[in-house]
Amino acid sequence: MTNWITKLAHSTNGRPLSQDETEMLVDYVETLPDRLLAAKKLEECQKWLVKHLSDYIAPRAIEWGLPKDPFATDFALCLTALVHSMVCSDKELLIAEVILPFCETADALEVPRNIFADLFDTAWHALCKRLDPRSLQLLEPSFTDVVLGLRITEEWSKATVESNIANAETLLTPMEA
Amino acid sequence: MLTLTNLDALRDRYPTTAERERLVEYASSVRERQIAMNDLELMGDAVVDDCMTKMIEMYPNIPRYHVNGFDRGYRDNRLLLTYIAKAMFFNDMKLLDDQVLTWVRTLFKSFNFTPKFMRDNFTLIRESVRKRAKPRTFALLEPYLTHTIDYLSDIPEPSRPEV
Numbered sequence: 233m234t235n236w237i238t239k240l241a242h243s244t245n246g247r248p249l250s251q252d253e254t255e256m257l258v259d260y261v262e263t264l265p266d267r268l269l270a271a272k273k274l275e276e277c278q279k280w281l282v283k284h285l286s287d288y289i290a291p292r293a294i295e296w297g298l299p300k301d302p303f304a305t306d307f308a309l310c311l312t313a314l315v316h317s318m319v320c321s322d323k324e325l326l327i328a329e330v331i332l333p334f335c336e337t338a339d340a341l342e343v344p345r346n347i348f349a350d351l352f353d354t355a356w357h358a359l360c361k362r363l364d365p366r367s368l369q370l371l372e373p374s375f376t377d378v379v380l381g382l383r384i385t386e387e388w389s390k391a392t393v394e395s396n397i398a399n400a401e402t403l404l405t406p407m408e409a
Numbered sequence: 410m411l412t413l414t415n416l417d418a419l420r421d422r423y424p425t426t427a428e429r430e431r432l433v434e435y436a437s438s439v440r441e442r443q444i445a446m447n448d449l450e451l452m453g454d455a456v457v458d459d460c461m462t463k464m465i466e467m468y469p470n471i472p473r474y475h476v477n478g479f480d481r482g483y484r485d486n487r488l489l490l491t492y493i494a495k496a497m498f499f500n501d502m503k504l505l506d507d508q509v510l511t512w513v514r515t516l517f518k519s520f521n522f523t524p525k526f527m528r529d530n531f532t533l534i535r536e537s538v539r540k541r542a543k544p545r546t547f548a549l550l551e552p553y554l555t556h557t558i559d560y561l562s563d564i565p566e567p568s569r570p571e572v
Contacts (some may be wrong), residue, residue: 241414241499248450248491256445261439268429275423318417
């Protein structure tokens, strides 16, 4: 899936960017240094996060039907997709590249999606102890949306997920500009 | 190279330090780029007028070879300026190549334009922008204007020039 900036850059077909488009881009670009810094901070504490999640998963792994290792590592690596959507400030990316794939993974593993929602929630609360306020402010909408997105979609099928997420659009926290 | 228009390269990895620094530097110039883009849009018609007035003097035979050649020159030069402004705004030379220069060069080659003709035209465009724009606006646009000259004049000498 292509992010909104790339789409906009390639969609004007020879016409100048409109004032609204330009302002939207400039407003976004001015937040980019903070977004990139938040990504760097998250990357820096990835190993710590893996350890934290491993400790959290270990006693619950059998009950949840999850592999103990390397699940925490895989999960932490998946956060790059969440960070990508935060860097691009693009909720569509978050749905397409994080929420839907996790729904599919939960289905494949025959694990309730609420467990993945709990893992994101746990990761978020762990990060709250490690990251600076501005990074947390930028990451919070993405974590909130993933947790809500995974919890909202109860009886999983691709159709119901897409329908529920589409309906949930207005319920979820809007991505910060 | 990571730019604003290909952030999807970060789908499964974090940005490197060099990429981050380059984007942060870009962010610090984006307001100036917005102003420069608007300036070029505002002066675009006058710039093309400057260029075409001289091209008509230098290449009076163009209408013999190309129906509505000068009208199309106005149109194409104006269109190119919009793409140049956009590429400068995004700080992305590849965007300029991909969106317009590559196919335009193929088209101009098929018209049997000479490398000198191309260089003259786009040098006149650059010099008009230099004359009309504020120094900072020109400084931001200059790499894109010069790249356009070099890229579009990089064509073989036609066996039967039509200029």
